[in-house]
Structure formats: structure tokens, C-alpha cells
Amino acid sequence: MEIVIEETSGFCFGVISAINLVEKELKNTNKLYCLGDIVHNDMEVDRLASMGLEIINLEKMKELRNTKVVIRAHGEPPSTYELAKKNNIEIIDATCPIVLRLQKNVMNAYHQINKTDGKIIIYGKKGHAEVIGLVGQTKSQACVISNINDLDTIDYTKPLHIFSQTTMNKNEYSAICEEIEKRVEKADGISGERLVITDSICRKVSSRTTQLLNFADSVDVVLFVSGKNSSNGTYLYSLCKKHKDRTYFISTKEDIKKEWFENCKRVGISGATSTPMWLMEEIADYVSK
Numbered sequence: 001m002e003i004v005i006e007e008t009s010g011f012c013f014g015v016i017s018a019i020n021l022v023e024k025e026l027k028n029t030n031k032l033y034c035l036g037d038i039v040h041n042d043m044e045v046d047r048l049a050s051m052g053l054e055i056i057n058l059e060k061m062k063e064l065r066n067t068k069v070v071i072r073a074h075g076e077p078p079s080t081y082e083l084a085k086k087n088n089i090e091i092i093d094a095t096c097p098i099v100l101r102l103q104k105n106v107m108n109a110y111h112q113i114n115k116t117d118g119k120i121i122i123y124g125k126k127g128h129a130e131v132i133g134l135v136g137q138t139k140s141q142a143c144v145i146s147n148i149n150d151l152d153t154i155d156y157t158k159p160l161h162i163f164s165q166t167t168m169n170k171n172e173y174s175a176i177c178e179e180i181e182k183r184v185e186k187a188d189g190i191s192g193e194r195l196v197i198t199d200s201i202c203r204k205v206s207s208r209t210t211q212l213l214n215f216a217d218s219v220d221v222v223l224f225v226s227g228k229n230s231s232n233g234t235y236l237y238s239l240c241k242k243h244k245d246r247t248y249f250i251s252t253k254e255d256i257k258k259e260w261f262e263n264c265k266r267v268g269i270s271g272a273t274s275t276p277m278w279l280m281e282e283i284a285d286y287v288s289k
């Protein structure tokens with residue numbers, strides 16, 4: 001049986017540089033705090049925890065003084081930086097440059113649209129760290145929409161500027177934007193005049209779909225490795241499963257079942273943007289044994 005790991009899977013560059021930054025800091029200290037999971041993968045979080053990284057929440061950060069705290073690739077709202085300043089905490093900023101640029105664009109758009117009594121709309125997962133960071137750029141004035149049902153909360157007579165969380169699905173974002181366009185048009189008969197749509201989905205995420213499905217076509221069985229709390233992982237897995245029924249979601253090698261490999265000549269291992277390459281290699285090794 002042949003075992004292949006999908007070359008383009010694994011950490012995106014935003015996550016790679018965040019982890020590099022953490023590892024660099026941990027060379028000089030045996031205790032470093034990180035606000036939220038550095039990556040949505042328990043195995044990688046455990047590996048870094050064994051080196052001295054402690055995951056904290058905002059409540060815990062409020063109690064800290066005179067220390068260093070890592071901000072992960074998802075970014076944070078301005079209030080977190082203000083808290084750090086107040087508590088004399090040095091921020092180790094691992095915000096992904098793509099997220100950072102999006103935060104700036106959202107902030108600029110907010111200042112612009114505010115003059116005309118308009119609204120910033122963020123298409124993303126409510127409560128997700130990146131979304132909280134983006135809403136923070138608008139003094140919490142942005143409206144977050146996660147699905148078509150949320151569209152009823154928008155006032156279509158006002159100017160609107162729509163952005164997406166970087167890891168959302170491109171087709172679903174297009175469908176949401178199309179529906180908004182229709183409702184704007186219906187509101188006053190002038191389509192597009194007061195509506196700005198920004199495509200802010202990360203290319204690393206949008207290109208993964210085609211790469212994964214092509215990879216799935218080249219194997220008999222796909223083992224999709226991801227943490228259960230990775231939104232990118234859950235989405236890519238469901239897409240792959242629809243395309244190829246013999247796709248299995250695993251987080252560790254313990255999840256693997258022997259019967260999956262009946263009459264299988266080629267096994268493919270793939271993962272989310274939060275899945276470390278070392279974990280996929282470990283799984284490949286386990287399957288081959």
C-alpha cells in the first residue's frame with residue numbers, strides 16, 4: 001500500500017511564522033503566555049506547552065503584570081493592546097500580515113462609512129477571534145453575519161461595506177453578497193451605488209479546495225487530519241467527504257480504524273491550515289506499520 005502526504009496541506013505561512021516566533025521566545029524563557037490557542041490543533045498546542053507556552057484567556061490576561069503575551073495569527077482588537085499597555089505587558093505580535101492588512105482596511109472603511117451613517121458588515125463566525133479583532137476596528141459598530149438568516153438584521157437603505165473573515169468559504173461569501181446586492185436594489189432601486197464588497201478571503205484558504213479535491217481523486221482513501229475545533233479543518237473535511245466517500249476525519253493516530261483500508265492501494269494524508277506536518281508524517285508512519 002502506498003502512502004502519500006498532500007504537499008500543499010499543513011500550516012499556512014501565517015501559522016508557521018507565529019509558531020517560529022513562539023519557539024524563538026521560548027529559547028530565552030521557560031514561561032510564555034499566549035492569548036488563545038496558538039493554532040486550532042491540540043497536538044501542536046501540547047508540544048508548545050511542553051516547552052513552556054501557557055494558553056490564557058482575556059480574564060487571565062487582566063490579572064497579569066510585567067510579562068510577555070503572544071497574540072496569535074488571528075489578531076486581536078485594539079482593546080487588547082490597550083490592556084497590555086495598562087498592565088505593562090509586552091506584546092509578542094504574531095498577527096498574520098494578511099489579517100493585519102484586513103484590520104487596517106476595515107478600520108479605514110469604518111471611518112469612511114461612518115461619515116455617511118453607513119454600516120460595516122463582517123461575514124464570519126460569531127465569537128471567532130479574527131472576527132472579534134475585526135469588529136474591534138469599528139468600535140464594535142460592525143454587524144456580524146454568519147448565514148442568510150442574519151441578513152434580515154441589516155438596514156439596506158444605508159451605505160454598506162462588506163468584508164469576510166479570511167477563512168470563510170468563497171462560494172458561500174459570493175452567495176451572501178449576491179443576496180445583499182438584491183436587497184439593496186430592492187430597497188431603493190439603485191444597485192451597487194451604496195454597496196462596497198471587498199474580497200478578503202485568504203488565497204491560501206480559497207486555493208486549498210481545488211488542490212484537496214484533485215488530491216482526493218489520486219488516492220483510494222483520504223485521512224483528513226485536523227483538530228475538531230478548526231473551522232478550516234471541518235469545512236475542508238466535509239467538502240472532501242462529499243467528493244470522496246472514503247474520506248475519514250482523524251485528530252490523532254488513535255482514531256484510525258483498520259477496516260478503512262480494505263482493497264486500498266493508495267492512501268492520501270491531508271490536513272487543515274492548522275495541521276502540523278510532523279503530525280501527518282507520524283500518521284503516515286503509523287499507517288505504513
Ligand code: SF4
Nearest residue numbers: 012014096098166202
Ligand atoms: S489562513 Fe491566511 S490569513 Fe489566516 S493565518 Fe493563514 S495565511 Fe494568514
